[in-house]
Amino acid sequence: xxxISLFSGCGGLDLGLHAAGFETVLASDFERLCAETWHRSMPxxxxxxxxxxxxxxxxxxxQLGGRxxxxxxxAGGPPCPPFSKSRFYRKDKPxxxxxxxxxxxxxxxxxxxxxxxxxxxxxxxxKGLAYKVHCDAxxxxxxxxxxxxxxxxxxxxxxxxxxxxxxxxxxxVIGSLDKAIALPTPTHAKLPAAGLxxxxxxxxxxxxxxxxxxxxxxxxxAGGQHHQLLCDVPPGDNYLYFTEKRGHPNPQFKWRxxxxxFLLKLSPDMPxxxxxxxxxxxxxPFHWRNRILRISEIKRLQTFPxxxxxxxxxxxxxxxxxxxxxxxxAAAVGRRVAEAIGAPMREAA
Numbered sequence: 001x002x003x004i005s006l007f008s009g010c011g012g013l014d015l016g017l018h019a020a021g022f023e024t025v026l027a028s029d030f031e032r033l034c035a036e037t038w039h040r041s042m043p044x045x046x047x048x049x050x051x052x053x054x055x056x057x058x059x060x061x062x063q064l065g066g067r068x069x070x071x072x073x074x075a076g077g078p079p080c081p082p083f084s085k086s087r088f089y090r091k092d093k094p095x096x097x098x099x100x101x102x103x104x105x106x107x108x109x110x111x112x113x114x115x116x117x118x119x120x121x122x123x124x125x126x127k128g129l130a131y132k133v134h135c136d137a138x139x140x141x142x143x144x145x146x147x148x149x150x151x152x153x154x155x156x157x158x159x160x161x162x163x164x165x166x167x168x169x170x171x172x173v174i175g176s177l178d179k180a181i182a183l184p185t186p187t188h189a190k191l192p193a194a195g196l197x198x199x200x201x202x203x204x205x206x207x208x209x210x211x212x213x214x215x216x217x218x219x220x221x222a223g224g225q226h227h228q229l230l231c232d233v234p235p236g237d238n239y240l241y242f243t244e245k246r247g248h249p250n251p252q253f254k255w256r257x258x259x260x261x262f263l264l265k266l267s268p269d270m271p272x273x274x275x276x277x278x279x280x281x282x283x284x285p286f287h288w289r290n291r292i293l294r295i296s297e298i299k300r301l302q303t304f305p306x307x308x309x310x311x312x313x314x315x316x317x318x319x320x321x322x323x324x325x326x327x328x329x330a331a332a333v334g335r336r337v338a339e340a341i342g343a344p345m346r347e348a349a
Contacts, residue, residue: 001338002069004028004060004116005045006052006076006109010037010310010320012302013075013124016330021338022073026063028055036311037320052078052108057115071116072341075334077124077325078105106137110144119341120176121145122333124325127156129171141173150175153183159329161186165200166272166301168326172333181340184332202288203268205300210289219314220291224281226263227290235288236267259283265290272301277322279315295321303328 001022005014008027018024027038028048035047046063048055061068079101113121129138142152152175159168162184174181189196223230229252233241239262242252264284266272273285275298287293293301295317299308303326310317 001072001341003073003075004071004112004118006074006112007078007105008038008047008076009034009323011042012304012321012324012327013077013122013330014042015304015308015327016325016332017073017075017122017334019327019331020334022075022334025071026060028052033312033316034320037309040309040311051104052112053104055108055112060112060116068116071118073120073122073337074109074113074116074118075122075124076109078109106141110141113145113150114148117148117177119178120181120337121150121174122337123173125171125173127169127171130154130156138171138173145173145175149177151178151180153180155183157183157329157333158186159326160190160199160271161188162329162332163188163197163200164271164301164303164326164328165202165205166275166326168274168329170325170329174333174337176337176340178341181337184336187332199271201269202266202272202301206287206297207268209294209296209300210287220294222281222284222286222290222292223263226282230263230265230286231290233263233265235265236270238262238264238284261285275301275322277319279318298322302326 002025003017003022005024005027008014008029011027014024014027024045026048027045028050029035030049030051032049035049038045038047048059048063109123123141138154142154145152152173154171154173156169156171159166159170172183174183187197188199190199192198221227229242238260239253239258240246240255242248243255244251245255261273261276261283263282264273264286266285266288268288276283279292281292287297295314296306298318298321299306302321302324304321310320312320
């Protein structure tokens with residue numbers, strides 16, 4: 001099945017779709033660094049570099065040898081900042097479709113849907129896209145897709161419910177020209193019920209990477225001036241441990257006086273919290289050994305292959321991984337779409 005990838009980033013969504021039986025025949029992003037990552041890790045895929053608002057149907061056709069042909073799927077996650085929780089605190093910045101970048105990317109995605117008319121589409125974004133305050137944006141996506149003949153389903157999925165060792169909630173909008181497609185049924189749960197596996201813990205996927213000889217690598221120092229406090233935070237807790245409300249004998253912080261991820265520490269017995277796109281020395285989640293996670297570790301938490309090669313500095317690699325859809329979650333969504341549109345699937349990786 002032929003898929004076009006929009007806002008491709010480093011390719012997390014596409015890796016999952018490949019496992020579900022799709023082949024990315026064209027990827028695109030405006031960041032040259034992402035193009036370099038694709039060149040290293042998925043070199044056979046043509047890559048269209050440019051802003052979504054500037055890309056035309058002719059550009060797409062040119063990359064595909066002069067004609068687009070039959071496309072089974074368009075998939076992509078428009079950049080999330082206009083819909084993110086942080087915009088509730090950044091009153092100086094516009095939200096959702098009032099943000100020029102938000103409008104350019106969503107409108108560009110919908111234009112591509114109109115030009116190409118694939119059998120199905122997948123649009124992924126932060127959970128905030130489903131918030132009532134952003135209903136105009138979600139309504140625009142759904143109504144324009146329906147006007148093109150697509151039957152549309154929306155919902156929020158938690159990656160941990162699909163075997164990803166990370167609590168990461170994301171909004172998915174999926175559509176098909178044939179029939180409405182149900183979102184995939186969870187395979188895992190925090191409290192397993194009949195037929196469901198327990199959530200995958202960080203300890204289960206990171207322990208073999210964590211040895212005494214590299215436990216205190218230079219460059220992974222965490223906490224800054226609060227490093228000693230971080231050392232005292234119990235695994236699975238954050239700065240709220242040091243508040244009066246939590247009964248600490250020597251309170252250091254006011255209740256809800258910092259971002260929730262401040263001094264946030266992983267527990268080896270739980271999934272990770274969401275891996276953010278920015279590497280920080282005081283905003284977690286941090287390793288239970290009181291250090292910043294390594295790239296090899298966040299790849300595991302996002303279910304990327306160990307051998308997947310990223311371009312750029314440590315910070316740039318981190319941002320690419322943090323912005324990505326976990327491939328294991330993408331595979332669950334992709335399999336549901338593949339089954340619905342009736343095309344043969346390869347066996348999942």
